[in-house]
Amino acid sequence: MELAKAQILKTIHEEVRRCERCPLHQGRTHAVPGDGPADAEIIFIGEAPGFHEDQQGVPFVGAAGKLLNKLLEQAGIDRRKVYITNVIKCRPPGNRDPQPDEVAACKDYLTRQVELIHPQVIVTLGRHSMARAFPGDKISLIHGQPRQINDLIYFPMYHPAAALHQPSLRGTLAEDFRKLRELLDGNLQAEEYQVQPDVEQLSLF
Ligand code: URA
Numbered sequence: 001m002e003l004a005k006a007q008i009l010k011t012i013h014e015e016v017r018r019c020e021r022c023p024l025h026q027g028r029t030h031a032v033p034g035d036g037p038a039d040a041e042i043i044f045i046g047e048a049p050g051f052h053e054d055q056q057g058v059p060f061v062g063a064a065g066k067l068l069n070k071l072l073e074q075a076g077i078d079r080r081k082v083y084i085t086n087v088i089k090c091r092p093p094g095n096r097d098p099q100p101d102e103v104a105a106c107k108d109y110l111t112r113q114v115e116l117i118h119p120q121v122i123v124t125l126g127r128h129s130m131a132r133a134f135p136g137d138k139i140s141l142i143h144g145q146p147r148q149i150n151d152l153i154y155f156p157m158y159h160p161a162a163a164l165h166q167p168s169l170r171g172t173l174a175e176d177f178r179k180l181r182e183l184l185d186g187n188l189q190a191e192e193y194q195v196q197p198d199v200e201q202l203s204l205f
Contacts, residue, residue: 005038005116012112016089017057022105024090030057034085034113042082042184043119044068045110045129047159048098054091059084064161067173068125071160075177077184083117085110087128098128122152123180126159136196144176146183146190153190155180 016033019025032049035058044060052062060068072079088098088106110132114122124130127139133154134142146155157176163169182188 002039008116009034009038009113012109012116016109019089019109022090022102024088024092024102027093028090029054031089032057032059032086032091033089033109034083035059036079036083037081038083038117040081040083040117041119042077042121042123043114043117044082044084044123044125045132046084046086046125047128048086048088048095049091050095050161051091059086060160063164064159067160067164071173071177074174075181077177077181083113083119085113087132103128103132118152120153121146121155121180121183123155123157125157126162129159130156143172144179146179146188147193148190149193149195153183154193155183155190 013033017031019031025031032053036043046060046064049059050062050064052065053059059065068084069079072082087110088102089109090102092098092102122133124133130137130139130142134147134156137156139156139158142156143158144156146153148154155176157180158169158173160173163173179188183190
């Protein structure tokens with residue numbers, strides 16, 4: 001079963017590497033499908049690959065990735081056991097924000113990754129990732145607060161790159177990772193979240 005899942009995940013990754021669904025493929029060195037095992041219990045979802053990710057084809061290997069590694073280590077989470085991906089899989093020019101048509105073109109990959117892996121917890125890193133699940137919310141108000149929808153827990157956090165630009169967020173992120181540890185240990189309860197009927201939401205992602 002897990003072998004079959006791993007094989008399907010590999011197939012999704014190969015599709016992403018060949019993808020030409022939006023113009024971003026023209027400027028890429030590598031598409032960045034995602035990294036981690038198909039049986040991961042946690043998925044981290046960032047925004048988009050940056051320079052180093054585009055060079056290597058692996059998510060979160062640049063400066064933001066180094067901070068993410070440190071936060072994971074402090075929380076006692078083994079990076080090799082989590083799955084890490086992004087809302088869009090190719091680097092936007094100059095690291096600009098992903099555009100709605102690019103997010104739409106990439107949506108199906110993220111949905112398939114989330115549905116296949118079916119983790120216990122989805123950690124959204126930054127507002128673009130948060131907005132896939134909670135489009136009406138502000139990250140400054142909901143970060144660090146786990147929300148349960150059916151059997152999935154969503155855990156919104158600031159993006160590590162935001163903490164590189166704004167050092168005061170560093171402590172906030174560390175605190176949110178501490179809460180994630182509590183959640184995983186069963187010492188923090190997620191709030192049951194009612195999906196807003198008027199908001200286009202959650203085909204998972
Ligand atoms: N920032 C992201 O959102 N994703 C990466 O993979 C790297 C930096």
